[in-house]
Amino acid sequence: MIWEELARAFWPLLVVVGLxxxxxxFGLTSGLSRNALLAGLVFAGLALAASAGWGLWRFRRPSREAARARVDATLEGRPLSALRDRQALGGEDAGSLELWQAHQARMRAGAEQASPIPPDPxxxxRDPFGLRLVGLTALAMVMVFAPSGQIGQGIAALGATFRPLPQQAPTVESGPGWEGWAQPPAYTRRPTIYLNALPVEDTLVLPKGSTISFRLYGDDAAVSQDIGPALAQDKPDPMAPAFVAEQDGVITVSGRRFAVTVQPDALPVVSAGAQPTRRADGRLVQEFTASDDNGIAAGKALISLDLGAVDRRFGLAVDPEQREEIALDLPLPATGTRKDLRGQLVADLSRHPWANLPVVVRLQVLDGIDQEGQSEPMxxxxxxxRFFDPLAAALIEMRRDLMWSRENRIRGAEVLRAVTWQPEGAMDETLVMGLRGAISTLEAGPLDDKARDAMAQMLWDAAIALEDGGLSDALARMKQAQERLSEAIRNGASPDExxxxxxxLRAATDAYTEMLAQQDRIPRNASTARRSKTASRSPATRSSR
Structure with a gap:
């Protein structure tokens, strides 16, 4: 209720302050004359005083009785007031006393339902024209769109109206005026420096490539400097010279001297973490760190084949076809300075022809001016x-040889003939027909890029079907064994059964956990623990317990 009274009394004051x-x-004071500023200041002061006085006159502090009545009005039967009543008649009569006590009990029950009342000023x-919304809109516009520092400048302009105008001697000529700015390159994310505001003794420290510009007022004003070349301009203006900071030196403008120190941009640094690791699904995970004095702009990982370390046997004995090195963009944060980064590159290269082969990994980063930093080759x-099913592994090896060089197509056809010889019980009939069709394609003649890629995709899908199909079968056998054991216990099977x-069930569980361990989906040393855990949770064990 106090807040309601404050809002009702002082909302005009808040509107005046907001406006x-x-x-x-928004710089209204910059376009007004000294007299207009004085008049506006007087008007604003009167408006503030009037609205504040009106608020003090209107404000009434709520009493506890008013608060009690406010809550009591929201309850049925006004129980708070009823609990404060006293019995006037029939005090000695037992029936009347019992009736009064029942009334009081009902009122207490009603009073217990009281809850906080939300404020509503x-x-x-009280404001049918919506002037309070005008003040709120003005404050919101200030917070969102107003230039930083503009309020301070406006207050300074108002304060200047109370200072007397300086008296200039007619015999003294005023010196030439100037303004200067030093703007660092945009990629450094550093603010512009207003040279007029610098103390005389300070050294101006700027990143290399900063732009220094001046605005001269007066025919006698001049700028001299030895820190860098003039900035190229379509229409050079002698009253607005500008140049680029390239080296240490001195700037002199109308008797003011600036000592300038130029900081060259350091090269970015990047380094790889430990050897890349492989997830169970074959994804590459590579940690890295990078740093730069002004922030990393971009980065990538370059992966090339380490041909000298390849075991040149079987399908890898022939010379490989030329392939471009792998380029992966390093993940960089979308916000922040990017001066010191620690990240992790994750990429799925399991289908690349170089998967599971020796490679050289180099990390490369760029800063805002395209300076390059590289890590040591790894x-x-x-x-x-990885594939553990023998047939799947053979198909993946054939796929690798075919992507290595299309000269391996005849050798690949021979491998497929061996794989599809008497496939009963080892492969699905549809899969066998697809592989036999691939034999004809390989033996028909040279493969173009499209045919080779289609063949590689078919071999990959076949290997996945063989590898994961065996795992699905093992899981199905384990579930079937569990169901049979549960059914036997429910039907009162003998201990031998x-x-x-x-x-x-134990054998099916062993087969399933072993396949999971081979594919690195669970640790190998956990397979035994899981088997024992599964056996301990079997229906037979629960029944014996």
Whole structure:
């Protein structure tokens, strides 16, 4: 209720303050004369005084009784007032006393339902023209759109109206005026320096490539400097010289001397973490760190084949076809300075022809002026998905040889003939037909890029079907063994039958966990623990417990 009274009494004062701040923030004072500023200041002061006086006259501090009545009005039967009543008649009568006590009990129950009341100043009724919204809009515009420092400049302009005008002797000539700015390159994200505001003894420290510009007022004003070449301009203006800071030196303008120190931009630095790791799905994970004095602008990882470290046997004995090195963009934060970065590159290169082969990894970063920094070359094996099913591994090796060089197509056809010889029980019939069709394609003649890529995709899909299909079958066998064991226990099977079914479940669980361990989906040393855990949770164990 105090807040409601304050809002009702002082909302005109807030409107006046909001409009005054908006006038200062958007430079209204810069376009007014000294007399106009004085008149505006007097008017604003009267408006502030009037609105403040009106608020003090209107403000009434709410009492506890008013607060009690406010809450009581929201409850049925006004129980707070009823609880303060006293019985006037029938005090000695037992029936009347019992009735009075029941009434008091009902009122107490109603009073317990009291809850906080949200404030409601009802300003819409007191401000039919919506002037309070004008003040709020003005404040919002100041916070969002007003230039920084403009309010301070406006206050300074108002304060200057109370200072007497300086008396200039008619015999003294005023010296030439000037203004100067030093603007660092945009990529440094540093603010512009206003040279007139610098103390006389300070040294001007600027990044290399900063632009220094002046505005001269007066025919006798001049600028001399030895820090860099003049800035190229379509229409040079002798009253607005500008140049670029390239070296240490001195700037002199109308008797004012600036000692300038130019800081060259340091080269960015990048380094790779430990050897790249491989996730279970074959993705590459490479950690890196990078730093620059003004922030990293871009970065990438370059991966090239380490041909000298390749085991040149079988399908890799022939010379490889030329391929461009792999270029992966390093992940950089969207916000922040990017001066010191620590990140992690994650990429899926499991289908690349160089997967699981020796490669050289180099990290490269650029700063805002395209200066380049590189890491030391790192010799490693390019992470890729591994296949443990013999048939799947053979198809992946054939795919690698075909992507290595199309001269391996005849050798690949021979491998496919061996793989598809008597496939009963080892592969799905549809898969066998697809592989036999690939034999004809390989033996038909040279492969173009499109045919080679299509063949590689078919071999990849076939290997995935063989690798993951075996895992699905093992999972299905384990679930089937669990269901059979549960059914046998429910039907009262003999101990020998339960024991036999438990052995089947244990064998199916062993096969499934072993396949998971081979594919690195669980640690190998956890397979035994998981088998024992599965056995401990079997229906037979629960039944025996």
């Amino acid at each position: 005054g701040l908006a006038a200062l923030a 009802q300003l819409a009724r 010799h490693t094996i390019l992470p890729g998905r 339960v024991q036999r079914l438990m052995e089947e």
